[in-house]
Amino acid sequence: MPILPFLRSSSHLTKQNRSNTFNLFPLLSFSTTTAAAISEQHHSPPPIRVALTHSSGRGVFATRPIATGDLIHTAKPALCHPSLSAINSVCYSCLKKVPNSNSFQFQGVLFCSQDCKRRCNEYYDVEMKANWTAFDDYCRNRGLKYPFMVKRLACMVISGVSKSDSLDILQPANLTSDMILEMEEEFALLRNAFSKTSIADEHIAFLTKQWYISVLARIRINAFRIELVGGLYEDLLSSLVASVEAEAAVGNAVYILPSLYNHDCDPNAHIIWIDNADAKIKALCDIDEGEELRICYIDASMDRDARQELLFQGFGFQCNCSRCLQGD
Template sequence: MSSSSSSTNGQRFKYTTTTSNNEMAVLENIYKRIIGQHHDKVMIKDTGTSHGRGLFTKVSVAAGSTIITEQPFVSHPSFDQASTNSVCSHCLTNLPTPITNATTTGNNKHQHVHCPNCRQNYCSVNCKNTAETQYHLACCTSIDTVRKYCQAEKRRFPLLAAKIVARILLGYHFNKTMEHWENLQVLSFAKKDPPMEWKDDYLAFQRAMLTKESNKKKFNYEWFVRVMQILYINTVGIQVGATTPTAATPDSGIGLYYLASFINHSCEPNCFLAFPNDHTLNLVALKPLKQGDELTISYGDPNKDYVERQSHLFDNYGFSCQCPKCLLDLPSKRPKKPLAADK
């Protein structure tokens, strides 16, 4: 997501005084592709502040209205959800217990099915087919090795990286395009030195996902670090069933959403993310908005005190917030009490 202030985040592409007209045209085309069907409702533009780019409404919006909906580029359930097969592996909707598996040849799109090779469970034939064409065909059995590694290390980002490389490979296979990688490159990324464990993560990722030498060169450690830096500040918690502002927990799923990645943070947000049915993101207005307003959400629990909010934002997103609420809550520097006079 975009930074909110005093950020250590970076951007691969951004408007500068030296940006050529051709580069700006390429960037605008990528923005149009990311915005897609919502082109008449929102726009991506530079905020003119240290926040960088942001998402702005092009229309007036009533409180409680859904401004946009978006499918994730990649998503994954929590480790507990995955280990208990309690949610659909693709859309993260809850599955009944016990799961009644059906054949994949049935005409009922609401049957619960599983992959015969890796046993991933899906809520319907439609979800299974969507998963296959988007990423599963490229990572069916191989991703299980990454999954076991991630469960042991309690880190989900390598799993999302595996799905990302699968989507890129299948996108090129079916459509002969690298649009997914182009979209990823315009997202903000954390300018943090890669921790040592990322090398271990990459080795597990490489052994499972990159069997061809050509792919090892394309998706090398430098590529992996960039993807991890993108995931570090752009993933959101997915609490399926949430229709009011809800803070993510370790039991939440996670996902990367292209358009939502441009929404800046505020501890006094005017929007929130809802997931009423599945991993489909709904951006909902908290208050009436007028045309041209920047859309903001809270990256954490805005009801926490100043120190807790700042610690969460810096630890998880790499920036210190200077929104109006934080400036108001900023602990004042009180003068020291004078020392008692010597007697």
């Protein structure tokens, strides 16, 4: 279940209610170097830290007051992939929409610029070495999108642009035996595609069934569905409409830091994509120092039971946000 961006205009809760008084155990703080990788637009580390919450695992907390509308940080995807329906209209690398006349076509896929093509070159070369017909058909026929992300990650690892354990920090989904059976079939097709290439065995040694399932379990719970707001963003903010009139999703992406944000049905932060898969996390209201920053994974305009059901089915948790606890 991908995390959906959602912009809320009204606050259901008072500032007092929102503020979580959890004991904080610092897990990560951001050095200037780490911060630079996360947030190109900040000259200082982003005003956040990751710490344990009482009952929702790790969460992201403000290290200073943050004002409504502030850009908290930006984040580049650790992994992204276009939706199959958008594959002929968005950049294969950054998911930016590309009019055909502006694009660079390369072996059947689109790039928005030479830079994106260059960035993608190494792992796309690996991808092009294998015959993906059986794997792609299997996933397409079942409407599966996340296996395409695992395929990309595998190509990135083989080409050396990513590490096989790059998503290990993320929380994995609980999997049923049916899910595992389906993943085993996908894995067999993926492994088979690579083993018929000239890629040396040592370069695909990481590609075990366990690796495949563990990556997919993390993607399932942490992938964001990317809906570009483009030039609409400023209009949306000024009119404070209740939800983003999003265009169809252009793809899915996994980030490291944004995946540590917990959910709230009355969020104080949100994640947006302007014209490509680079994410911006913004404050929806004034946030106090020490307050947990939470985004909304779903459409919060649904009633409580529908939200609880969706969060349980899609993400495997019972929402403990103040709005749900109050029965709103």
